[in-house]
Amino acid sequence: MSGTESNLPVTIAGTGSYLPEKVVTNKDLESLVDTTDEWITTRTGIKARHMAAEGEHTSHMATKAAERALEQAGIAPEDLDLIIVATITPDTLTPATACYVQQNLGAFNAVAFDISAACSGFLYAMKISSRLISDGAFKNALIIGAEKLSSFINWEDRTTCVLFGDGAGAAVLRAAEEGEGSIIATDIGTDGRQTHLLNIPGGGSACPTTTENAGQRLATLAMLGKEVFKHAVTRMRDSANLVIERAGLKPEDIKLVIPHQANLRIIDAIADRLAVPNDRVFVNLHKYGNTSAAAIAIALDEAHREKKFERGDHIILVAFGAGLTWAAAAVKW
Numbered sequence: 536m537s538g539t540e541s542n543l544p545v546t547i548a549g550t551g552s553y554l555p556e557k558v559v560t561n562k563d564l565e566s567l568v569d570t571t572d573e574w575i576t577t578r579t580g581i582k583a584r585h586m587a588a589e590g591e592h593t594s595h596m597a598t599k600a601a602e603r604a605l606e607q608a609g610i611a612p613e614d615l616d617l618i619i620v621a622t623i624t625p626d627t628l629t630p631a632t633a634c635y636v637q638q639n640l641g642a643f644n645a646v647a648f649d650i651s652a653a654c655s656g657f658l659y660a661m662k663i664s665s666r667l668i669s670d671g672a673f674k675n676a677l678i679i680g681a682e683k684l685s686s687f688i689n690w691e692d693r694t695t696c697v698l699f700g701d702g703a704g705a706a707v708l709r710a711a712e713e714g715e716g717s718i719i720a721t722d723i724g725t726d727g728r729q730t731h732l733l734n735i736p737g738g739g740s741a742c743p744t745t746t747e748n749a750g751q752r753l754a755t756l757a758m759l760g761k762e763v764f765k766h767a768v769t770r771m772r773d774s775a776n777l778v779i780e781r782a783g784l785k786p787e788d789i790k791l792v793i794p795h796q797a798n799l800r801i802i803d804a805i806a807d808r809l810a811v812p813n814d815r816v817f818v819n820l821h822k823y824g825n826t827s828a829a830a831i832a833i834a835l836d837e838a839h840r841e842k843k844f845e846r847g848d849h850i851i852l853v854a855f856g857a858g859l860t861w862a863a864a865a866v867k868w
């Protein structure tokens with residue numbers, strides 16, 4: 536079959552994740568801002584988050600997660616022909632974090648670039664790379680969600696600093712072989728009318744950091760939490776429902792839903808709306824907080840390694856983030 540005209544099913548051949556060593560608990564934050572473990576736990580479900588060490592960059596965490604995914608997939612770095620890093624906290628504005636990862640891995644046969652779609656970024660990368668493999672343009676893709684959000688947090692703002700954490704997750708995608716599962720349906724979407732709800736206003740070309748504005752900490756996350764919450768529930772519900780329908784699945788066919796890990800109340804609301812019982816919804820945000828593009832990737836790897844699903848099971852991944860962006864995927868493992 537000609538490479539460019541094929542429509543190959545694409546499988547997830549391996550997953551990996553990495554969390555930096557340092558753990559910051561809610562109790563630790565009590566001494567930093569006017570907050571309590573009780574407030575954070577009841578409003579978000581978060582108990583702790585990991586924080587990268589000084590000198591530990593997004594690309595370092597991405598590389599460690601990638602090495603684990605490659606090992607599980609049994610694919611050597613030189614056999615990769617595509618690397619996509621989803622991140623909103625790149626090492627540098629240019630070159631892309633994916634270029635550093637390519638260098639770290641020695642994956643010099645791969646095209647490498649970043650995408651910026653906030654918490655939906657890993658599923659955006661999954662959609663893009665699976666199409667490129669399906670079309671025959673690429674063979675082995677490494678997709679990574681990696682964030683060092685601790686560098687873009689205002690540690691004096693209690694409304695945001697308690698929510699986020701650092702980490703990375705990765706997956707290796709390739710054409711499915713006989714008997715292997717595949718990515719059955721994907722959905723991605725954007726609503727640029729809501730850019731004001733969640734953003735990092737400074738540090739870009741619109742508002743570069745200067746000596747005059749440095750004290751305002753504009754290069755940190757700003758969010759209208761209540762508004763974001765409402766959009767998150769409806770967009771994730773609709774996106775998940777769309778891929779469930781496209782995949783021809785019913786709620787009882789779904790072994791596990793892996794939602795974006797931002798807030799337990801959002802996750803519960805989605806489980807409710809999808810009519811999937813809570814024990815089939817994966818949650819790890821109590822340990823890591825919201826790691827943006829890394830969250831779904833870390834959760835997928837953890838659920839996989841904990842054998843929460845097996846060959847032949849159907850899982851649903853669904854995410855939501857700044858942009859606003861949203862994305863979902865139905866996968867037969």
Ligand SMILES: CC(C)(COP(=O)(O)OP(=O)(O)OC[C@H]1O[C@@H](n2cnc3c(N)ncnc32)[C@H](O)[C@@H]1OP(=O)(O)O)[C@@H](O)C(=O)NCCC(=O)NCCS
Nearest residue numbers: 570571574578654693694697760761763764797798855856
């Ligand atoms: C951020 C979020 C947890 C806040 O919860 P909430 O129930 O909406 O709380 P509110 O913002 O209304 O704040 C309630 C009160 O708690 C206070 N508060 C905010 N952060 C606090 C903290 N860390 N500790 C203690 N009190 C806090 C507020 O100042 C407010 O006080 P007030 O009533 O005296 O004004 C919630 O809105 C949320 O999770 N939104 C979605 C965020 C998200 O998912 N973002 C990422 C998308 S990818």
